[in-house]
Each structure stands twice: as structure tokens, then as C-alpha cells.
Amino acid sequence: MRVLHVVDSLEFGGAEKVIVDLANAASQRLDVAICCVRRPGELASQVDPAIPVFCLNAREGNDPAVPLKLRKLVRQRGADVVHLHNWGLFLETALALLWYPVVLLQTVHGPYLQYAPGWRSRVKRFARRWCERLASRRYEVVVGVAASVETYIRNEMKLPVRVITIHNGIGLESGSEPRTGLADGDSVTFISVARLAAVKNQQLMLRAFHRVHGKYGNTRLWLVGDG
Numbered sequence: 001m002r003v004l005h006v007v008d009s010l011e012f013g014g015a016e017k018v019i020v021d022l023a024n025a026a027s028q029r030l031d032v033a034i035c036c037v038r039r040p041g042e043l044a045s046q047v048d049p050a051i052p053v054f055c056l057n058a059r060e061g062n063d064p065a066v067p068l069k070l071r072k073l074v075r076q077r078g079a080d081v082v083h084l085h086n087w088g089l090f091l092e093t094a095l096a097l098l099w100y101p102v103v104l105l106q107t108v109h110g111p112y113l114q115y116a117p118g119w120r121s122r123v124k125r126f127a128r129r130w131c132e133r134l135a136s137r138r139y140e141v142v143v144g145v146a147a148s149v150e151t152y153i154r155n156e157m158k159l160p161v162r163v164i165t166i167h168n169g170i171g172l173e174s175g176s177e178p179r180t181g182l183a184d185g186d187s188v189t190f191i192s193v194a195r196l197a198a199v200k201n202q203q204l205m206l207r208a209f210h211r212v213h214g215k216y217g218n219t220r221l222w223l224v225g226d227g
Helices: 014-026 042-046 066-077 090-096 119-138 147-157 202-216
Strands: 002-009 031-039 053-055 081-085 103-108 141-144 163-165 188-193 219-224
Touching: 002 014, 002 066, 014 031, 014 042, 031 066, 066 090, 081 090, 090 103, 090 119, 119 147, 141 147, 147 163, 188 202, 202 219
Parallel strands: 002 031, 002 081, 031 053, 081 103, 103 141, 141 163, 188 219
Antiparallel strands: none
């Protein structure tokens, strides 16, 4: 089976790291390739050398050439499955593969696209949502990486497509044992790695840590990120 992952770029980020890990693991039993629509990015160096990484070199903003370039690549690769990641290319990918014999699915790694305030943005968002509801009929399934993402897709976007949740897998180093609890006297450091933005919800981590620290005391929390 030939699988093509489609992503805006492989610049450093959580979703991009998941894509690299997923492709590397699946390449042991599938024919896997990655398509970066705009640029490869620094995480491209972590992709298994046996996995081809293509770049469409799309310009910033809406690029009408993207659907044509993507369809051509899918045809050249003879892909059986096209796996799209995040919202930015949802419409373009559906258009590129309209009536094309390939399984199309999408994984949503985070919140919906951000729009500036104002009535023009509201109109643009409404129009895009309407088009997305039509385009979603081309997808076999839309996957959210958390229950909250699935709930948002169902309740807010109302896409007429199957929606499920599949949590991101975290690979453990060989021989490591995950900690399942704390005991009195334990010295533990918690590390939260994410950009300092509201969507990453460090406030929740702080509240949770406050409860743990109040009970056990000998704990520390490191917040790693910028923004």
C-alpha cells in the first residue's frame, strides 16, 4: 500500500513531529512518502532516508496551482491513501482529488484557522465553513487527536463525515519504564514543552502542578517554550 502524507511544511512543531514519527514507523511495512506543500523545514532531516519528501513550493496565501501539483504528485506516486494534516489545505486537497480513485483522510492536530476580527473575516469564515462541509464528503474519515477536537468538529463545524479520536502515540526509549504514581518523599520534575500560547493551555498544567506540589512538595515544573 502506498501512503502519501500531505502537510504545509515540516517546520519544527508538535504536529510535524508526529507526522515524521508516524511516517518513519509505517515505512517498515508500507510505501510511504511525504508532501510538503510550501517548504520542507528543519524536521525533514529526521525523516528516514528511505522515505521521499516532495515539496510543491507553493507561495504564501492561496495558491491556485496547489491542487494541480498535488494531483500530479498523487498520480505519479500511484498513492492508495492520501493522509492530510490540519485545516489549511482541506479544500485544496479535496479539490485536487475530486473523483480520483484514492482514499482520502484528514487528521486535525489543533484548533481551527484563526481569522482577524471584523465583518469581512466573519463572512470569509462562513464561506469557508460552507465549502468545507461540501468538501468533507470527499473524505473517508476526519481524525481528531483529542476528544475536545472531535467535539469541536461535530458541534461547531458539523461536517457530514465520520469523525473519530485517535490520540497521539508517544514513543518511549528502550528500557524506560513510565512512572505510574508518586509516593511521599519522591523528587520529581515535570516538563511541559510547548510554545507559550493560550491554545497550549499552560494554565491547566499550572493548576494541576499546584495540586501535586501541595500534596507531595518535593516536585518541580519546567515550562519550556517561547512566545
